[in-house]
Amino acid sequence: MRISTVTMYEQSTASINRQQSDFLKVSQQIASGRRVVNPSDDPQAASRAVGVDQSKAITQQYEDSRVSARNSLAQTESILNSISDAVTSAKTLLIQASSDTLSDVDRESIASELKGVYETMIGQANATDGNGRYIFGGYKDDAPPFVKSATGNVEYNGDTNSRLQRVDASRLMPVTENGATIFQGVPSGAGYISEANVANQGNVTFSGPQVTNVNDPDYGESFRVLFGEDGDGNPTYSVEQFDSDGGTWQPVAGLNDQPYDVAGEQLSFGGVNLSLKGTPAVGDEILVAQSGSEQRPADLFRTMEAAIRVLETPAESAAQKAALRNTLNTSMRDLDNALDNVLTVRASAGAKLNELDVIDAVGNNRMLNYEQTLSDLVDLDYVDAISEYSLRQVGLQAAQKAFVDIKGMSLFDFM
Structure with a gap:
């Protein structure tokens, strides 16, 4: 078989080019630190790497979202801490104002201090985040x-x-609370509250109510005590229950136009006891309902306003003194419920912060897995690459030496 000189030159050149290409490919891998420099190097690994890169990007976006959520929850928790301190301060002032040794001037001074706490609460309720959005407005x-x-x-x-x-992919987290939940809500365990009608003219004061039987069939319903008088001018009382179906007040059997003892009366209905003392006027009314119900909605600011208003009013007559004591008793119970509610919401914010820590740990592990998978797919094994580099270098040198030797072989050298 005769091999032409052209064929020998072409094959030798092709061998050198192939060795140079392989040598260059290994050089690029070493320089970049990646086994898959171009998709053609390993199409399957390159395709999988694209998917892993996308998953990493999504995981990073969730991580950034958690940073934002953590900032919002931390700010909410801090504000709720300030509000709980303000409620505690207000309760302390009301306890101080309940003392019978205080004069009208002393109570007016307490009312002035209570106004400062009240304005602080409003300021905290209208707090904004770093972007100028009001934290407790919901989506508004x-x-x-x-x-x-x-x-x-x-x-x-x-x-x-x-x-x-x-x-996270499977977690849509509330990062703020609306103001209605915080300032117009009550905890699930909030009980009954008594409230005297502001139009009362008598001097009846109340104590309680005290829960006696939560299994009473009427427990949880709203009641009101109405005062009147009999034909001889003696005071009487009647108890009515609110009918939620009809939206009307209905008399409670056995508690209608009952004689009332001004020295002290113990009423029992709906699983609660209510202690009364003092002389009522015809038409006076005392509401007994669960806090947060339709008949007794919760509102921290209304509670503060009522307390400030009664402290600013001179307590000279028996009716005014009764209104002062009743309003302070009601307000202190309202503040207890408000504090429990704020602490409950604050605990919820703290629980979400803890949940974010757990999700962060899971996200970090997921990110490590993605990075390891990506490394296995496209990263370079330097030990193998350096060995391959040396081998390709020897191969290129051998191809070049063989071409030189073949080029120098001619019959004319032997003639």
Whole structure:
């Protein structure tokens, strides 16, 4: 078989080019630290690497989202801590104001201090985050959620939603609480509260109510005590129960137009006891209902307003002194419920912060797994690469030497 000189040159050149290409490929791998420099190097690994890269990017986005959620929850928790301190301070002031040794001037001084606590609560309720959004307005976060009406009462203008944020593929977490939940809500265990009608003219004061039987069939319903008088001018009382179906008050059997003892009367209905003392006026009314019910909605700001108003009013007559004592008793119970509610919401925020820590740990492990998978797919094994580099270098040198030797072989050298 005759091999032409052209064929020998072409094969030798092709061998050198092939060795140079392999040598260059290994050089690029060593320089980049990657086994798969181009998709053509390993199409299957390159395709899987794209999917892993996308998963890493999504995991990183969730991590950034958790940072934002943690900042919101931490700020919420800090504000709720300040509010709980303010409620505790208000309760302390009301206990101080309940002393019979205080004068009207002393109570007015306490009312002035209570106003400062009240304004602090409003300021905290209208707090904003770092982006200027109102934290407790729900999704209506572009305006203050709590504003004073023309009558001077604070009203809630936000919505009842909580802003949600995706912190993981399977977790959509509330990162704020709405103001209605915090300032107009009560804990699930909130009990009965008594409240005297502001229009009462008598001097009846109450103590309680005290729960005696939670298994009573009427426990949890709303009641009211109405005062009147019999034909001889003696005071009487009647107890009515609110019918939620009909929306009306209905007399309680056996407690209608009963004689009332001004020296002290013990009433029992619906699984609760209510102690009364003092002389009522015809038409006076005392409401007994669970806090947060339709007949006795919870509102921390209304509680503060009522307490400030009664402390600023001179307690000269027996009726005014009774109104002072009844309002302070009701307000202190309301503040207890408000504090329990704020602490419950704060505990919820703390639980979410702990949950974020757990999700972070899971996310970090997931990210490590992605990085390890990506490394297994495309990263370079330097030991194998350096060995391959040396081998390709020897192969290229051998191809070059063989070409030189073949080029020098000619019959004319032997003639």
